[in-house]
Each structure stands twice: as C-alpha cells, then as structure tokens.
Amino acid sequence: MPAPTATVQKASTTVGAATTNPTTGVVTTPDASVKPKGQAVVLANDKLRLKINTEGGVIEYAELLEHRDSKVKDKNQDLFTTEGNRIYLSRSGLAGTLGLNHKTPFTASTPEAVLKDGENETSVTLTATENGVTLKKTYTLKRGSYSLGVNHEVDNASAMPIDAQVYLDLSRDDVQEDGSFFYSTYTGPVLYNQEDKFKKVSFTDIADGKAKFESSANNGWIGMLQHYFVAAWVLPNNEERTREFKTVVNKDNQPNVYSIRQTVPLGVVAPAAKANLNTTLYVGPQDQQVLSEIATGLDLSVDYGWATIIAKPIHWLMGFLHNFIPNWGWTIVALTILVKLVLFPLTAASYKSMAKMKLLAPRLKQLQEQYGDDRMKMNQAMMALYKEEKVNPAGGCLPMLAQMPIFLALYYVLQAAVEMRGAPWLWIKDLSLADPFYVLPALMVITMLIQTKLNPKPADPMQAKMMMWMPLIFGVTFFWFPAGLVLYWVVSNIFSIGQQWYMNNKFGIKESLIPLKDESAK
Structure with missing residues (x-):
C-alpha cells in the first residue's frame, strides 16, 4: 500500500502564540521560539567545529574548517548559524507530552570536546530528566569526517510506560545562497526515499501550499x-x-524560518526499561563519493536534473583526470579537450556541411539578386543547387544539436562541483567565482567572434546581424559566471576554432564548377 501523501497548505502568518493547521499539521510559531538561550558546548574534529546549545541540545553553529567563506575574507564557511538575523540550526528531542524537547535545559558532560592528536573520535553527552524520564543525547565526531553520530537514549525510571518518539529536524531562514542575476542555485529542503525518490520542496511551495x-x-x-x-x-x-514541515513567523520583518522534520517511534518503553536511536547528521560539502557511502540517494543532493544520466559519468571522469592533474583548472582544460575529441566525428560532419555552405554563399547571394522578390523560384533554385552539390543545409545544425545534451551536462557539472570552490588556476584564486579581471569573458567574446567569421554567413541580413551580436550578449552574461564555467567555454571555443579552420581548409580548396541556371530566361 502506498504511503499517504501530505499536501502542505499555506501557513498562518499571525505573530503570537503557536498555531496549527488542522488539515496538514503544519505548526506556525513566533520568532521567540527559534534561537536557543543556553550555553554553547564546543565539539570539534579536524573537519568540523560545532556549537551545541544546552537548551535542547540544539546544534546552533557548524564551521567547516577546510572551506573558506566566499564572501567574507579570512573566515571559514559556516553551515549552521544563529548570528545576527540568520537562523540555520538542527534540533531533536522527544515528541508529544514528555517535555524533553529542544526547549528543555540539558546538562553537558563537558564544556568542550576537541579532537586531540592521536585520537580517532571525540564526543559529548547532554542529559535532561523530567517526570522520571531521562533523555541522553550523545554527539560523536570521528577524525576526517563531516558525519556527526547522534544517539538518543531514553531511560524510563517512572512508574508508568511511555510512548517514546524521537524527532529530528533542520530549520533555517529562507535567505537564498549564492547564485547571481544570470544563474541561480537551489536553497531549501530536500527529501529522499526509494519510492518517492529525490524531491526538492522549496520555501515558496511550502508557503503557497x-x-x-x-x-x-x-x-x-x-x-x-x-x-x-x-x-x-x-x-x-x-x-x-x-x-512534515513546520514554519516559524519572525518578528520585525525578518525572514521566515522553515523546518523539515522526521519523527521516529521507539515504541512503548516500560518502567525501568531503556530505548535508543542511533542516527547520523551529515554537515558538509556535496562530495558525491562521500555522500553515496553514507546513504542511498544522498549523492543526488548534487542535483543535475534531467542531465543526471550524462552529468554523473562526466563528474566521475573529471575526478579521474584530477588524479593525474592536481590543478582543477587544468583538469577542466583536459576534460574539455577530451570531450571535444570524443565528439569529433559529429563535429567534423557539422563543420564539413558548414564549409560547403560557405563555398556556396556567393552563389546563393547571386540567386537572391537574380530572383529578387520571387521567393518561390528562389527557393526552388536553391534546393536544386543543394541537390546538385550534395549539400544538406541543415547538416551543420543537426550534429551540433546532438552534442547539446553533453555540453549542457558539462555546464551543470562545473556549476555544481564543490571541487571548484576555492580552487585556483593561474591568476584566478577561486574557480567558483567570477574572473576578477574579466580576462576569460573577454576571450570568450573574441573566440565566439572568430567562430562566427568562420561560419557561413546567413543569407538573411537581419540574421547575419544577430549572429554578430550574439558573442557580445553571451560575453556580457558570462562576466558574472563562475570562472570554471567560462574556462570550459573558452577552451571549447578555441578547440572548435582549430577544428573549424582545419575542416574549412580541407573542404574549401576545390570550388564547385556547376554553373547557375538562369531561371529568368524561362
């Protein structure tokens, strides 16, 4: 039997006491319930530095020690934070009326647990007791890992059995990360299970029901x-x-906060009995190999959309090349050339057709002058010329269209690859950011202009003008694109120019001697 499907309706925007949508169970609470007010306990290994608040054991801060902030100099990337107006944190506790939730005061086993030299793991335990029921949360970090082990142990020392349920959530404001005016990236909740597969549920969709x-x-x-x-x-x-999803309405026009939550029943815990739940909280980069080892489908968080079936092998190939080429910039160069070589048969067919069309351009112009406004006779003469010269006017486009899925998949890979973040190449310090001196966008415009000159000139003057404007339009757009993406396009253009020049010379030596037929004499 398929699992029931819930449709989230638009949450109430009333600030004040918590309200619950009776249809969907979506809970709306005011800003005061979001930020924890206890003391911060530090837990750190060589990859992560976490702050866990004694109020509820909320993970309120996560600093990625090997990833720099792309906007603030000399600062590491944070993933969880409650600094300023930002809210992004992780909460857990016991659901229902037991009271041991993310607002309960806990006692920490130590104020700081930092991995030391020679140690393979470090941990801290937070404990709280209410009405004879004790909840222990043990957080464990292992060396070299972004995975936080979280064990919830319920100890029932009361006189009554309890129905224990553990909830785990991720809550954040709706501030969008990265992207630009010309390209966007997704920020928001995601879910996966084998039946429903990978699904993005945007903040807007939650708010709009x-x-x-x-x-x-x-x-x-x-x-x-x-x-x-x-x-x-x-x-x-x-x-x-x-x-389920929960929403929080903030005060003072600050961003709303959205929570994605899952609740796990531990069953009935009898008096003097215990129950526990071991879970993993991953907090880190979208390293596809690491993610695939943690859970099925977690690597799909690197979302290539329709291009996934092509993009994944391309990403694997990029990683394989990087084993031999330690710099990611030169890896992109090698990857682009390799892909261009693999696709050369299709490209060659396209350039061959375009070279022949370029030879016929003067004769096509002569036909235009000869037939003037008589479009029917001109088209008949043109088709006769194509037939006699064995030229397919669409031959230059079809092979290029066949390549487009591969090139678009490359585009998605380079836009999403965390490996590009902070990776230097020559004068560029970070391939995930725009070229600071705009050298690559300028080269892209130049190479596109050269390609346009090598292509046959369109018979339509308006179309010809558009073809000349396209490099400039693309160039301006790519001024704000990540340098890694622009590097790929520049290398691809340069290689294409070489291929095109070769094909033009190969097929442009011998011009056709078939005379034009003067249809006007008929």
Missing part, C-alpha cells in the same frame, strides 16, 4: 540544501518515520 511529499516512509533521509553544501539527517533503513 503547493508542496507534495510522502509523509510516511521506512527509508531515506531529509536534508537542507544550498549551493555546494548539504545538511542531512540519516536514519537506518527499515526504521518507520513520518515527515
């Missing part, structure tokens, strides 16, 4: 996505869980 998702599952994960990075709660397979 357009979000549809499987509310029950026994596998998969929930996450919060932004360009290059992901946070995700991963449960063992075959653990039943329900999934």
Whole structure:
C-alpha cells in the first residue's frame, strides 16, 4: 500500500502564540521560539567545529574548517548559524507530552570536546530528566569526517510506560545562497526515499501550499540544501518515520524560518526499561563519493536534473583526470579537450556541411539578386543547387544539436562541483567565482567572434546581424559566471576554432564548377 501523501497548505502568518493547521499539521510559531538561550558546548574534529546549545541540545553553529567563506575574507564557511538575523540550526528531542524537547535545559558532560592528536573520535553527552524520564543525547565526531553520530537514549525510571518518539529536524531562514542575476542555485529542503525518490520542496511551495511529499516512509533521509553544501539527517533503513514541515513567523520583518522534520517511534518503553536511536547528521560539502557511502540517494543532493544520466559519468571522469592533474583548472582544460575529441566525428560532419555552405554563399547571394522578390523560384533554385552539390543545409545544425545534451551536462557539472570552490588556476584564486579581471569573458567574446567569421554567413541580413551580436550578449552574461564555467567555454571555443579552420581548409580548396541556371530566361 502506498504511503499517504501530505499536501502542505499555506501557513498562518499571525505573530503570537503557536498555531496549527488542522488539515496538514503544519505548526506556525513566533520568532521567540527559534534561537536557543543556553550555553554553547564546543565539539570539534579536524573537519568540523560545532556549537551545541544546552537548551535542547540544539546544534546552533557548524564551521567547516577546510572551506573558506566566499564572501567574507579570512573566515571559514559556516553551515549552521544563529548570528545576527540568520537562523540555520538542527534540533531533536522527544515528541508529544514528555517535555524533553529542544526547549528543555540539558546538562553537558563537558564544556568542550576537541579532537586531540592521536585520537580517532571525540564526543559529548547532554542529559535532561523530567517526570522520571531521562533523555541522553550523545554527539560523536570521528577524525576526517563531516558525519556527526547522534544517539538518543531514553531511560524510563517512572512508574508508568511511555510512548517514546524521537524527532529530528533542520530549520533555517529562507535567505537564498549564492547564485547571481544570470544563474541561480537551489536553497531549501530536500527529501529522499526509494519510492518517492529525490524531491526538492522549496520555501515558496511550502508557503503557497503547493508542496507534495510522502509523509510516511521506512527509508531515506531529509536534508537542507544550498549551493555546494548539504545538511542531512540519516536514519537506518527499515526504521518507520513520518515527515512534515513546520514554519516559524519572525518578528520585525525578518525572514521566515522553515523546518523539515522526521519523527521516529521507539515504541512503548516500560518502567525501568531503556530505548535508543542511533542516527547520523551529515554537515558538509556535496562530495558525491562521500555522500553515496553514507546513504542511498544522498549523492543526488548534487542535483543535475534531467542531465543526471550524462552529468554523473562526466563528474566521475573529471575526478579521474584530477588524479593525474592536481590543478582543477587544468583538469577542466583536459576534460574539455577530451570531450571535444570524443565528439569529433559529429563535429567534423557539422563543420564539413558548414564549409560547403560557405563555398556556396556567393552563389546563393547571386540567386537572391537574380530572383529578387520571387521567393518561390528562389527557393526552388536553391534546393536544386543543394541537390546538385550534395549539400544538406541543415547538416551543420543537426550534429551540433546532438552534442547539446553533453555540453549542457558539462555546464551543470562545473556549476555544481564543490571541487571548484576555492580552487585556483593561474591568476584566478577561486574557480567558483567570477574572473576578477574579466580576462576569460573577454576571450570568450573574441573566440565566439572568430567562430562566427568562420561560419557561413546567413543569407538573411537581419540574421547575419544577430549572429554578430550574439558573442557580445553571451560575453556580457558570462562576466558574472563562475570562472570554471567560462574556462570550459573558452577552451571549447578555441578547440572548435582549430577544428573549424582545419575542416574549412580541407573542404574549401576545390570550388564547385556547376554553373547557375538562369531561371529568368524561362
């Protein structure tokens, strides 16, 4: 039987006491309930530095020690934060009326647990007790890992059995990350299970009541996505869980906060009995190989959309080349040339057709002058000329169209690859950012102009003018694109110019001697 599907309706925007949508269960609460007010406990390894608040054991800060902030100099990238007006954190606790939730005061086993030389892991435990029920949250970081192990242990020392349910959530404001006016990246909640597959549920869809998702599952994960990075709660397979969204309305015109949550039933815990749940919270870069080892489908958080089937092998090839070429910029150069060589048979067919069309350009112009406004006779004469010269006027376009899915997949790979972030190449310090001196966009314009000159001139003057303007339009657009993407286009253009020049020379030596037929004499 398929799992029930929940449709999230638009949440209430009333600031004040918490309100619950009776149809969907979406809870709306005011700003005061979001930021924790306890003390921060530090937990760190060689990859992550976390701050866990004693109020509820909320993970309120996550600093990625090997990734720099792209906007603030001399600062590491943070993924979770409650600084200023920003809100992005992870919460967990016991659902229902037991009271041990993300607002409960906890006691930490130590104020700081930092991985030391020679150690392979470090951990901290937060404990709280209410009405005879104790909840222990143990957070563990291993060396070299962005995965945080989180164990929830419920100890029932009361006189009554309890129905224990653990909830895990990710909450953040709706501020969009990265992107520019000319290209955008997705920021927001994501879900995966084997039946429903990977699904993005945008903040807008949640607010507008357009979000549809499987509310029950026994596998998969929930996450919060932004360009290059992901946070995700991963449960063992075959653990039943329900999934939902919650919203928080902020005061003072600050961004709204959205939560994606999954709740796992531990069953009835008898008096003097215990129950526990081991989970993993991944907080780090979208390294596809690492993500695929943590959970099925987690690597899909690097979302290539329709191009996935082509993009994934291309990303693998890029990683393979990087094993031999340590610089990512030169890896892009090598990858582009290799792809161009593989596609050369299609490209050659296209350039061969264009070279022949270039030879026929003077004769086509003569036909235009000869027949003037008589479009029917001119088209008949042109088709006769194409037939006699064995030229297909669409021959230059079709092979190029066949290549477009591959080139677009390359575009998606280079835009999404976290490996580009902070990677230098020659004068460029970060291939994920725009060229600071605009050298690559300028080269792109020049190379596109050269390509236009090598192509046959369109018979339509207006079309010819448009072809000359296109390089400038593309060039201006690419001024704000990541340098890695522009490098790919420049190298591709340069290689194409070489191929085109070769084909023009090969097929342009011998001009056709077939005389034009003077239809006007008939």
